[in-house]
Amino acid sequence: MSASFERGYNVLKEMIDAPIASYLSSCVRCGMCASACLFFTETGNPKYTPIHKIEPLRKVWRREYTLIGKLASWLGLAKPLTNEDLANWQELLYDSCTLCGRCSMVCPVGNDIAYMVRKSREGMAISGHAPAGVVAATQRTIEIGSPMGVRLPAVKVQIKHLEQETGLEVPLDKEGAEYMVLLSSMEIINFPEYLSAIARIFHQAGKSWTICSEAFEATNSGIQIGVGDLAREILMRIVDGAEKLKVRTVISPECGHAFTALRWDGPNLIGRPYAFKVQHILEVLDELRIAGKLKTEGFEEARLTYHDPCQIARRGGVVEQPRNLLKMVAKDFVEMSDAGAMNWCCGGGGGVSANTDADEIRLKAFKRKKAQLDELGPVTLVTACANCRIVMEEGLEQYQMDVPVVGLTETIAAHLALSPQITPPLPNPLPLAGEGTIALSPSGRELAGEQPGEREKP
Amino acid sequence: MSDMALLIWARGTGFQLALGIFLLGMVLRAFEIFSLGRKPDLSEARESTPGSGWRTVWSRSIPHASTWQRTPATIVLGYVFHLGFFITLALFIPHIQIARSTLGISWPGLPTPLVDATALISIVALIGVIVHRLRDPVRRFLSVFEDYFTVALTLLPLLTGYLAFHHQLLPYTLMLAVHILSVELLLVFMPFTKLAHFATLFAARWYSGDLAAHKGVAS
Numbered sequence A: 001m002s003a004s005f006e007r008g009y010n011v012l013k014e015m016i017d018a019p020i021a022s023y024l025s026s027c028v029r030c031g032m033c034a035s036a037c038l039f040f041t042e043t044g045n046p047k048y049t050p051i052h053k054i055e056p057l058r059k060v061w062r063r064e065y066t067l068i069g070k071l072a073s074w075l076g077l078a079k080p081l082t083n084e085d086l087a088n089w090q091e092l093l094y095d096s097c098t099l100c101g102r103c104s105m106v107c108p109v110g111n112d113i114a115y116m117v118r119k120s121r122e123g124m125a126i127s128g129h130a131p132a133g134v135v136a137a138t139q140r141t142i143e144i145g146s147p148m149g150v151r152l153p154a155v156k157v158q159i160k161h162l163e164q165e166t167g168l169e170v171p172l173d174k175e176g177a178e179y180m181v182l183l184s185s186m187e188i189i190n191f192p193e194y195l196s197a198i199a200r201i202f203h204q205a206g207k208s209w210t211i212c213s214e215a216f217e218a219t220n221s222g223i224q225i226g227v228g229d230l231a232r233e234i235l236m237r238i239v240d241g242a243e244k245l246k247v248r249t250v251i252s253p254e255c256g257h258a259f260t261a262l263r264w265d266g267p268n269l270i271g272r273p274y275a276f277k278v279q280h281i282l283e284v285l286d287e288l289r290i291a292g293k294l295k296t297e298g299f300e301e302a303r304l305t306y307h308d309p310c311q312i313a314r315r316g317g318v319v320e321q322p323r324n325l326l327k328m329v330a331k332d333f334v335e336m337s338d339a340g341a342m343n344w345c346c347g348g349g350g351g352v353s354a355n356t357d358a359d360e361i362r363l364k365a366f367k368r369k370k371a372q373l374d375e376l377g378p379v380t381l382v383t384a385c386a387n388c389r390i391v392m393e394e395g396l397e398q399y400q401m402d403v404p405v406v407g408l409t410e411t412i413a414a415h416l417a418l419s420p421q422i423t424p425p426l427p428n429p430l431p432l433a434g435e436g437t438i439a440l441s442p443s444g445r446e447l448a449g450e451q452p453g454e455r456e457k458p
Numbered sequence B: 001m002s003d004m005a006l007l008i009w010a011r012g013t014g015f016q017l018a019l020g021i022f023l024l025g026m027v028l029r030a031f032e033i034f035s036l037g038r039k040p041d042l043s044e045a046r047e048s049t050p051g052s053g054w055r056t057v058w059s060r061s062i063p064h065a066s067t068w069q070r071t072p073a074t075i076v077l078g079y080v081f082h083l084g085f086f087i088t089l090a091l092f093i094p095h096i097q098i099a100r101s102t103l104g105i106s107w108p109g110l111p112t113p114l115v116d117a118t119a120l121i122s123i124v125a126l127i128g129v130i131v132h133r134l135r136d137p138v139r140r141f142l143s144v145f146e147d148y149f150t151v152a153l154t155l156l157p158l159l160t161g162y163l164a165f166h167h168q169l170l171p172y173t174l175m176l177a178v179h180i181l182s183v184e185l186l187l188v189f190m191p192f193t194k195l196a197h198f199a200t201l202f203a204a205r206w207y208s209g210d211l212a213a214h215k216g217v218a219s
């Protein structure tokens, strides 16, 4: 038994708590979870059945925590977990699971399978069975501060550009601000329109906000890969930054897994509650709307639909807010089938988009989203997660679908009722289906150093 | 041993043994689960939530519309055999009479011909479960020996009871003894196989519902 396998085994053992024991005791192998998982529905391969993905964890549970399992292994009737098992399960626990949690919604005995996948990954990562792409992203986050290697100067360039464009100040390290805004690397590199939208929205609402120069990046690939220590280190930067600046609320950006990491996993990782509140940007915007501080004018011509990012809707509880917000600017809003808590994943969450081993299956899984969109006809796809957005853009391109994808925050910002202080130009309205995807602002391309038509992946 | 002697043993010592193993096994099972505990969740709970642990315990009995479309056979077969099994177990008048004579409690039953038909439907549904397991790719892939073994354990009491009631196959006394023994076999294996889900699923659903309620999400 190699040392790393032993460590992995022990971590799996430690991960098993009463909820997991109740889940594993209850599974009747009915296979209904398979029908909820896009990796099964789009491939038809039974090995992608969600409960099968956590087989290593189940083996450990049976052997370590049940009398029957102990007896069976003592009599030599049950095969123990091996390092080879873990190697074989890498594909199932990382490449073909986005932690979307859809399976957890349908299991008749109530098993939260996504919870068990997340826990299984802890043992996988420790024993050296995490995919290289996600490991590298985590390494970059630890060393540089961002999974895509974005450093502070790049953010500063974007801020300068934005200040010139809008005439608004982007406050850096302002103590006592109400909101501390976080970004995902994806937004810094590919979607600079997000920060510009934030600046204009807060200006209109008259709210104080800031960006922390020591913690501007929200993506936590430590969680995706399943290494608690690294996740904690990445998170601590944000906690320290927010507590040093004494902000009231930290805003998680348009990124699903960042929200889960910050909002739900965070306090448990650091072992104490925060001294600040965490909200997703959509929650903040909807609060501003209710308080009458978010005023828009005009409507989108395009027919809009909304893709619920899994970690924001199903696993995050932000379902109504995006609809309330979209109704402010959409004349023609249509829901996809299964929208809301049962929405289908884009196929690239939970570290899958950062994992090149998963490229092929991710594009296959995208056929589910494609089918949902095909039902609607010509439409513009709005979402609130930069990762979903890039994954869907790739999928749409692969299947040659003409569906523009835009972020919700910037869509709202494009319709802000003008206050006299804001100097135009404001961004153009959203493109209609048939006019191609929304153009990146020049600043975004310069920052990313990319060629038109090409975007970076984390 | 005469048929009568077997019946008497099955009703007396056999039943007490089986019940004892069942109860001890379930206590052990509960201990195996709850002794593991869980860490308190330090993240701030949402104030408004569409659910709770208790709500999910019940709401999970109703499949989502899209699940219906994708796995109708599993749902229908599962529902029919579970309901049929419980109706036969709890609403068959001779069963209620046993409860009255041993525990001193009773409740109204269903007309015997109705229970008879229900038992038959459950038998057919359970055979359907086996066929579905063998034929459907996902279920065949997931299935292990225990899955077929537990269906057989569940099927036996229904089948033997049905045959005894209709005086088929074996002399009545012997068939009745076999029927009672099959129930005892089921009781003995229940805590140690996936059949334990009849109780543990309440814990599983509650935990899932509680995790979801904390986040203010549907479950």
Ligand code: SF4
Residues within 6 Å of the ligand: A026, A027, A028, A029, A030, A031, A032, A033, A034, A051, A106, A107, A108, A109, A110, A111, A113
């Ligand atoms: S749906 Fe639930 S009970 Fe059925 S196989 Fe999946 S985890 Fe097991």
Ligand code: SF4
Residues within 6 Å of the ligand: A036, A037, A038, A039, A049, A050, A053, A096, A097, A098, A099, A100, A101, A102, A103, A104, A113, A114, A117, A345
């Ligand atoms: S969490 Fe999502 S991707 Fe992972 S197994 Fe469940 S349904 Fe499939």
